[in-house]
Amino acid sequence: MINLEHSEHRVIAVHTINDDLFELLVERNGMEFTPGDCVAVYTEQDQSRPYSIASGSDQDILRFLIREMDGGEVSPWLRKRKPGEMVRITPPFGWFRPGQEIGNHPxxxxxxxxxxxxxxxxxxxxxxxxxxxxxxxxxxxxxxxxxxxxxxxxxxxxxxxxxxxxxxxxxxxxxxxxxxxxxxxxxxxxxxxxxxxxxxxxxxxxxxxxxxxxxxxxxxxx
The missing domain is CATH 3.40.50.80 (Nucleotide-binding domain of ferredoxin-NADP reductase (FNR) module)
Structure with missing residues (x-):
């Protein structure tokens, strides 16, 4: 996993979408990002996985769309988080820039x-x-x-x-x-x-x- 510094973000909510898909919302805490960026999210045991940010760059929250994997080290732990708990997140990284950096091309x-x-x-x-x-x-x-x-x-x-x-x-x-x-x-x-x-x-x-x-x-x- 990429070794980056991290900051703590308070959980706002975990919304169940279906039996294995859920939405994690955390406070943004001033993090700057561009659509397409990922962050690594850590468990208490220092295990981490990268997740793409699914919120707008001018919104006050960070949203993640996560599929819970049977036997997974990170996604089951994240699904159990409660509002008010903290999760550790790295600064954003990545090079995927959907719809950006291509001028006016369709x-x-x-x-x-x-x-x-x-x-x-x-x-x-x-x-x-x-x-x-x-x-x-x-x-x-x-x-x-x-x-x-x-x-x-x-x-x-x-x-x-x-x-x-x-x-x-x-x-x-x-x-x-x-x-x-x-x-x-x-x-x-x-x-x-x-x-x-x-x-x-x-x-x-x-x-x-x-x-x-x-x-x-x-x-x-x-």
Whole structure:
């Protein structure tokens, strides 16, 4: 794990989304960050995992979207935190900058699971929506923030892999790649499971998108 200094942040709330997904809210304490940044969050036993910030850069809180892993060292501990307790967090780090540093070029977001976090941070910070959002989840109940994302970007589509849905695509996010807008200057930001990120990058390159317009961030759980 990256060895960085850390500060203590008071827990505001832990919101259960479903049986293995939850939202952790802590006080910001003046931390400066950019959408796309991660921090490492520590347990009392000095175990840590990186989590992408899912709040806006001008909001007073830090929000994290976390999947609890059976046998995990960090996520089960975080889920048990109570309001008023303290957690230790490093300064932000990272290089993933969704929708930023590309001038006025159009862009697309692609996410699976908790990989939606940096795109929620973007939505909470900026007023300029992407050309499209593809969001892949196992179950419809996993689609955190979907309604708000669709309001922000009407061209938001959901792919649900493990249950049939009359409203959304039943299958993998990568099934929807042929429907993506493709223009000469379009940039593509993908975040989430390594298989999706790699498969998406390969498909885009096979279809003529240069690597310089493909931006990737792989998420791991623990």
């Amino acid at each position: 862009f697309v977001f692609l996410a699976t699971g908790t990989g939606i976090a940096p795109f929620i941070a973007y939505m909470e910070t900026f007023n300029h929506p992407p050309a499209a959002i593809l969001y892949g989840v196992r179950r419809t109940a996993d689609a955190f923030g979907f309604s708000r994302l669709r309001t922000f970007c009407p061209e938001t589509r959901l792919a649900v892999s493990r249950e049939a849905s009359s409203e959304h695509h039943h299958g993998r996010l990568t099934d929807l790649l042929p429907d993506l807008p493709r223009t000469e200057n379009m940039h593509y930001y993908s975040c989430g499971l390594e298989s999706m990120v790699n498969d998406t990058a390969a498909w885009l390159q096979e279809n003529g998108i240069p690597l310089s317009q493909i931006h990737r961030e792989v998420f791991f759980h623990g």
